[in-house]
Amino acid sequence: MTYLSLSGHTAGRELNRVRATAPLVHCLTNSVVTNFTANVLLAFGAAPAMVVAREEVADFAAIAGALSVNVGTLTAPQAEAIRLAVASANQAGTPWVLDPVAAGPLAFRTDFCRELLDARPTAIRGNASEVRALAGLASAGRGVDSQDSSEAAVDAARALAERCGAVVAVTGAVDYVTDGERVLAIAAGDPLLTRVTGTGCSLSALVAAFLVGASDRLIAVASACATMAVAGGLAADHAPMPGRFAVALLDQLSLIDSAALEGALS
Ligand SMILES: Nc1ncnc2c1ncn2[C@@H]1O[C@H](COP(=O)(O)OP(=O)(O)O)[C@@H](O)[C@H]1O
Ligand SMILES: Cc1ncsc1CCOP(=O)(O)O
Numbered sequence: 001m002t003y004l005s006l007s008g009h010t011a012g013r014e015l016n017r018v019r020a021t022a023p024l025v026h027c028l029t030n031s032v033v034t035n036f037t038a039n040v041l042l043a044f045g046a047a048p049a050m051v052v053a054r055e056e057v058a059d060f061a062a063i064a065g066a067l068s069v070n071v072g073t074l075t076a077p078q079a080e081a082i083r084l085a086v087a088s089a090n091q092a093g094t095p096w097v098l099d100p101v102a103a104g105p106l107a108f109r110t111d112f113c114r115e116l117l118d119a120r121p122t123a124i125r126g127n128a129s130e131v132r133a134l135a136g137l138a139s140a141g142r143g144v145d146s147q148d149s150s151e152a153a154v155d156a157a158r159a160l161a162e163r164c165g166a167v168v169a170v171t172g173a174v175d176y177v178t179d180g181e182r183v184l185a186i187a188a189g190d191p192l193l194t195r196v197t198g199t200g201c202s203l204s205a206l207v208a209a210f211l212v213g214a215s216d217r218l219i220a221v222a223s224a225c226a227t228m229a230v231a232g233g234l235a236a237d238h239a240p241m242p243g244r245f246a247v248a249l250l251d252q253l254s255l256i257d258s259a260a261l262e263g264a265l266s
């Protein structure tokens with residue numbers, strides 16, 4: 001398969017577009033990464049709001065710029081709140097992102113992710129095993145092959161995107177972002193991004209921020225992925241240990257600009 005590459009110029013244009021509006025992102029996320037996710041959005045220049053009560057989520061999802069849904073520490077009450085938020089987002093035309101943390105081996109969250117796929121997320125962001133698990137659900141026996149390769153992950157992402165009408169980002173050493181037809185590859189980042197919890201989850205919230213007002217959702221999602229990966233690479237240059245890296249990542253997300261993206265992406 002031929003992958004398109006995201007130019008630094010395009011990603012930089014998207015970064016400037018998002019920063020200029022400081023979009024409000026409604027996050028229904030897991031209890032591990034809630035604080036880190038809010039800090040990632042704030043450092044970048046977006047506005048987080050963790051409005052979680054079932055009594056409030058529908059009202060808020062309708063006025064937020066975007067909604068980020070994450071099943072990492074899903075409970076039955078949170079699932080109910082997410083249902084209400086997603087229904088309201090869909091009715092209001094608010095874009096929303098699904099992060100299917102650990103979908104596959106655990107029945108409760110996996111069944112809930114299946115339900116959410118039917119509600120048609122605007123974008124899905126997960127790692128390879130999560131995307132492959134969701135693609136297995138979505139393909140209903142169509143069979144995404146089982147080899148552990150980036151090609152299999154891209155096949156899964158494309159199948160999922162076709163089934164749901166979502167842009168799907170499958171992240172790892174290389175991030176692949178697809179709308180089912182086009183596939184963009186982003187080769188950036190640093191392995192330290194996997195040594196701090198919440199980098200994937202907060203990236204999903206950043207994807208939500210980039211979707212607000214986007215004219216090309218594939219480009220918007222890919223640009224969010226590029227922003228996190230490039231900021232991660234820069235942070236690792238400054239702070240090559242996990243603790244300091246987590247802090248440096250926030251610093252680099254605040255410093256990153258279109259010139260940095262142009263310098264880092266071919
Ligand atoms: N081996 C790696 N090398 C460089 N960057 C990576 C690597 N693995 C993941 N990343 C980056 O880490 C961030 C989180 O992705 P990932 O680890 O796939 O998500 P999750 O935390 O949900 O498993 C992304 O920006 C991704 O590009
Ligand atoms: C450790 C953990 N346990 C449940 S959710 C969670 C955070 C996962 O974060 P990420 O997917 O960004 O690594």
Ligand SMILES: [Mg+2]
Nearest residue numbers: 101127200201
């Ligand atoms: Mg994750």
